[in-house]
Every structure is written in structure tokens, then in C-alpha cells.
Amino acid sequence: RDPWGYGNEDGPDAWHKDYPIAQGNRQSPIDIIPEEAVHDASLSPIFLSYDYCNSINIYNNGHSVIVEFDDTDDRTVIRGGPLDNAYRLKQFHFHWGGKGNHGSEHTVRGKTYASELHLVHWNAAKYKTFGEAAAGPDGLAVIAIFLEKGDEHRGLHKITDAFYMVKFKGSVADFKGFNPKILLPNSLVYWTYPGSLTTPPLHESVTWIVLKEPITVSEKQMGRFRMLLISGEEEDDRTRMENNFRPPQPLKGRKVRASSN
Ligand SMILES: CCN[C@H]1CN(CCOCC)S(=O)(=O)c2sc(S(N)(=O)=O)cc21
Numbered sequence: 001r002d003p004w005g006y007g008n009e010d011g012p013d014a015w016h017k018d019y020p021i022a023q024g025n026r027q028s029p030i031d032i033i034p035e036e037a038v039h040d041a042s043l044s045p046i047f048l049s050y051d052y053c054n055s056i057n058i059y060n061n062g063h064s065v066i067v068e069f070d071d072t073d074d075r076t077v078i079r080g081g082p083l084d085n086a087y088r089l090k091q092f093h094f095h096w097g098g099k100g101n102h103g104s105e106h107t108v109r110g111k112t113y114a115s116e117l118h119l120v121h122w123n124a125a126k127y128k129t130f131g132e133a134a135a136g137p138d139g140l141a142v143i144a145i146f147l148e149k150g151d152e153h154r155g156l157h158k159i160t161d162a163f164y165m166v167k168f169k170g171s172v173a174d175f176k177g178f179n180p181k182i183l184l185p186n187s188l189v190y191w192t193y194p195g196s197l198t199t200p201p202l203h204e205s206v207t208w209i210v211l212k213e214p215i216t217v218s219e220k221q222m223g224r225f226r227m228l229l230i231s232g233e234e235e236d237d238r239t240r241m242e243n244n245f246r247p248p249q250p251l252k253g254r255k256v257r258a259s260s261n
């Protein structure tokens, strides 16, 4: 198992020992205070070109459940907003809690949500490989969407119905033709700020785009997330995958900007 996790010994408070950047100046997530966000009229809307979306597989890496995409061309990209060029969709994954309404990574005036979806994109115009982009200051753009406990989300069903195939750490299954467009809320109004990966290696390479409007998820659907395990099939322990979120980090003088549409 990776030397890091979300437990008492290997959790977020211990990560700085192996990843000193954990105490850096542009760490994520953060607590967003809407009244303190700078309204920037020059921020254009975010454009998601997800029509030729092509998911490949779904897998469990022991930290989260991830759906991967074919990023060999600019078929599935985001543009606009704070971004200088097109960023290619590489994968999406989630962070969630044990029960109740905690589990998100970003918070809004201290409010937590049951889960948070991250759509990870990389700057293929500037970096040759995803790995290089993941380590570059403007290498990644992650769209964060809050999942609020409420009615069931029909778009999420296809994903939660596939979890039984990737119960164990290291398991992977075919997952083709899923278009994450159905996971978007009605409004693409967002906050944006310069930050980092929220898991090791915690690279300070992410332009965060946090959507204001959450989508809803039912308690039953959240239960499906919690049947995933961090243990491998060959291990004898059966530890549930839950509370895989990093708490908010110091803003260190960064400005959060708010879009208008
Ligand atoms: C468990 C490791 N999670 C990492 C793995 N990647 C980064 C390193 O990759 C190098 C090839 S990543 O760019 O896919 C990525 S995005 C996020 S988050 N939660 O900030 O959206 C975490 C991670």
C-alpha cells in the first residue's frame, strides 16, 4: 500500500514528512469565503467540449475510484475562464465522508458537502506528457463539483452501479462511453484560485475551478461509495474507503476570484 493514506498514522497531518510541499504557499483544498472572493468581470465562462467523450475504464487505486479517459487528442477539453488554452480531460474521481454531510475537500464558509467530484485536465499545449504537466505550475486544471445529500442523481447511477467491479484496491474494469457532462449542475458559475493536488505528491500545479452549484446525491448512492475498499483482494483486512478527503489549507495571501456566469 502507498506510504500515505487518510488514517491516524498516515493521514493528511503526516504527509509533510514525505512531501514537505504540504506546507507550501499554494496548497489545496481551501475554505472559500464568497464575500471575500474578487468578482472579476474579465473571467470568461468555462467551455466544456465533452461531446466526443470517451471513457476507457474505472479503477480503484486504494485512495479513490477513478474513471480514466483517452487523452491522445483534443477531443475532450475545457477552455476559457482562467485558462490560457485548452486542457485535456484525463480522469475524474471523488472524495467522500463516512456518513452525514462531511466528505468534500473544499468548503464554503465552513460548510462541507457529502462528496466532491474532481474532473482532472492537463495542459497538453504546453507539456509533452501528463506526468510533466502534473508537476508544472500551470499544468493541471481541476473542475470541482460538490455533491449535496438529497434526491438521487440519475447520472451517477451508471458509476455507482459499476463499483461492485472495482471493490478492491488495484481492481480495474472496462467503462466505455460514459460522458461526465451529465454530472454537471445547471450553472457553470465558479470560483477559481491557484492551488495544488489534494493528495501526495501535492504538486502546486493546479488551477482550481470550483462550481458554486452542487449536484445532489442520495444516501443510498453514497452507501455505494462506502462499499469500496482500500484493501487489496489478497489482503485479509477489509477496510472501507471513506473519509478520503484532505481538510482546508492556509490561503497564504492567495486571491479567490468569482466568475459572473
Ligand atoms: C492518488 C494520487 N492522486 C493524484 C494522481 N495524479 C497526480 C500525479 O500523477 C503523476 C503522474 S492526478 O493528477 O491524477 C491527481 S489529481 C488529484 S486532486 N484530488 O487534486 O484532483 C490528485 C491526483
Ligand SMILES: [Zn+2]
Pocket (backbone or CB within 6 Å): 093, 094, 095, 118, 198
Ligand atoms: Zn481529488
